[in-house]
Amino acid sequence: MSPQQxxxxxxxxxxxxAPSEAAQREDIFALLTFEHMLQERLCDLLEAIADALPGAVDLATAEAAAFFLRTHYPAHFAAEDAVLFPAxxxxxxxxxxxxSAVEQARAEHEVDLEAAREIADCLDDLARGERIxxxxxxxxxRGFFExxxxxxSWEERVLFPLARERLDAAAGSRIAAAILAQRRPAAVIALRKDAG
Ligand SMILES: [Fe+2]
Structure with a gap:
């Protein structure tokens, strides 16, 4: 098995x-810190891909990393930017x-999301065998994972402790419920056969 695999x-x-729904409702930071753990594993994966350039990149692995960058990444940022920070x-x-910490986080997220999209495009090109x-x-x-x-590390050392001080249990569970609702797949609307 290669380091990338x-x-x-x-x-x-x-x-x-992943923490259970009950654990997420009890502590809003359970989900966010779990997702940070996933992102750290993604950084390790991207580092292994960078080490395998130019000729030894595992294409299925590159495709999986691109998928993660397009799905889990924006979902995590959306939970922080659209739910946690306004609260x-x-x-x-x-x-x-x-x-000030929230302002800094939002600015970094904007840059990171754009970089994540660009990297996902490059990894998809690589997986399709295009020249890069x-x-x-x-x-x-390397710039991205570093x-x-x-x-x-900054969010967990600086931002989350400040946020914890600000939120009581009730606010925490309202935020957790909003994030869980945001994550649910879109509801399917049943087609109704018109009478007559
Ligand atoms: Fe985060």
């Missing part, structure tokens, strides 16, 4: 350890440590 297996094994900022004065510049892709991958590791 081993890293992909670690990522998929990590996915099976934290309600009634909070500008310039507080928490407001190994140096450019290697540079992009920035991600720093971002995750």
């Amino acid at each position: 081993r890293r992909l297996r670690e990522l998929t094994e990590c996915m099976r350890r 934290l900022l309600g009634g909070l004065g500008r310039g507080s440590a928490l407001a 510049s190994p140096d450019a892709v290697g540079y992009m991958l 920035a991600q590791r720093r971002h995750i």
Whole structure:
């Protein structure tokens, strides 16, 4: 098994350890820190892919990494940007440590999402056998996973402790419920046969 395949297996094994819905409702940060763990496994996978450039990239692994970047990544950022942060900022004065941390997180998310999309495109090109510049892709991958590791560590050391101080149990479970609702697949609307 190649280092890339081993890293992909670690990522998929990590996915099976998702907290239960009850644990997520009890502690909003249970889900977000679990997803950070997944993102750290993704960073390890991207590093293994970068190490395998130019000629030894496992194509199925590259495709799996691209899929993760297009799905789990935006979902995690959406939970933070669209649900957690507005709840934290309600009634909070500008310039507080928490407001500044949220502003920084949002700015970093914007850059990271754009980078994640570009990398997913490159990995898909690679998986389809298209010509890519190994140096450019290697540079992009390394910049991305290094920035991600720093971002995750900063959120957990700085942002989450400030956020915990701000949220009581009731606010936490409202946020958890909103994130869970956001994650549910779109409802299927039954077709109704018109009478007559
Ligand atoms: Fe995060």
